[in-house]
Amino acid sequence: MTMVLNKPIKTIKEVTVGSYMEPVKLTAKEVLPATKEQLNEYAELIERTGIFSSQLLIMKFENFLIAEDIPVYNLQEVISYMDEKARVDGWEWRPLRAKDYRGNIEFGKNANDGHPSSDYYRGRFVSTNGDLRYAPSSFPYDKEIPLHALRKVAKIDAAFNDQVGLFVSDYKARLPDPFMMAVISNDRVREGIGRYVIDFWSEPGFGLQSQLK
Numbered sequence: 001m002t003m004v005l006n007k008p009i010k011t012i013k014e015v016t017v018g019s020y021m022e023p024v025k026l027t028a029k030e031v032l033p034a035t036k037e038q039l040n041e042y043a044e045l046i047e048r049t050g051i052f053s054s055q056l057l058i059m060k061f062e063n064f065l066i067a068e069d070i071p072v073y074n075l076q077e078v079i080s081y082m083d084e085k086a087r088v089d090g091w092e093w094r095p096l097r098a099k100d101y102r103g104n105i106e107f108g109k110n111a112n113d114g115h116p117s118s119d120y121y122r123g124r125f126v127s128t129n130g131d132l133r134y135a136p137s138s139f140p141y142d143k144e145i146p147l148h149a150l151r152k153v154a155k156i157d158a159a160f161n162d163q164v165g166l167f168v169s170d171y172k173a174r175l176p177d178p179f180m181m182a183v184i185s186n187d188r189v190r191e192g193i194g195r196y197v198i199d200f201w202s203e204p205g206f207g208l209q210s211q212l213k
Contacts (some may be wrong), residue, residue, distance in 0.1 A: 003111040004070045020210045039063070054186035056162055058194050061184060064159055064195065070152060073197040078179055089169035090116025093181060096145070096153065100165040101138055102183065106191045121167065130171055141168040141178075149180050156182060177202050 003015040039059060046053050065072060090111050095101045101123065102160050108119030121137045145153070146170075156164055170176060178201060184194035 018078045054184055057184050059159075059187065061160065061164060061182070061196070064156075065198070068155060070198050073200065075192050075197055076197055078169075078197050080189070082179070083118050083173070085177065086116065086171035089168055089172040090117065090118060090120070091167070092117055093121040093167040094137055094170050095140060096141050096166040096168055096180070098140050100163055100167065102165050103138075103139070104186055105183070105185050105189050107192075109193075141170060143168075143170075143176075143178070145180075146201045149201060152180070152199055176206065 007074070009078070017098040039056075042053075042059065044057055046056055064070075083188060085091070092108070102121075103123035108121060108124070109117060110120050111117040123138050131206070156166065167181045167183055169179045170180070179197050180199040182196045182198055183189065185193045189195060
């Protein structure tokens with residue numbers, strides 16, 4: 001499996017990932033920064049009006065991604081790639097750690113009527129008999145994380161503490177090829193808002209020869 005990271009054009013990077021079927025080209029989406037003045041004005045108005053807004057956190061995180069030169073993969077292309085890799089048993093996102101668990105969100109497609117799960121995550125939910133239960137996708141990821149991904153985790157933790165959750169794609173394979181995604185809870189998370197796929201590696205615990213920054 002190969003990954004080629006081209007020279008960035010502003011915030012756009014192109015990454016080619018070879019699959020066992022056909023090579024799939026993943027293109028990082030462009031994240032447009034808010035200016036410092038816009039962020040300050042928005043933060044001031046939020047504080048003045050007493051309104052909680054996930055949008056402010058999203059704006060700050062997107063500026064952080066640009067400042068740290070962290071590529072963001074196109075979510076729909078990642079979903080298509082993973083759907084092909086896990087077309088039999090499906091795949092899901094799992095919290096990187098217990099602290100990354102988000103109980104109030106659900107996105108993607110759960111397995112049903114013979115169709116495998118796709119891009120799926122669900123936190124706790126109330127069963128038909130009223131019990132509080134946890135979906136399998138809510139349990140933390142249990143495989144190794146390579147150095148280049150850990151560096152990003154440490155940077156995000158230092159800048160945002162627990163405000164940004166980190167998730168890793170997982171599916172039934174002896175050596176899956178994971179993606180790592182940052183998630184900011186908001187009311188449009190099902191549409192992909194506040195979700196940023198920021199890393200990829202070939203097989204758990206192994207970095208690529210040309211590692212991402």
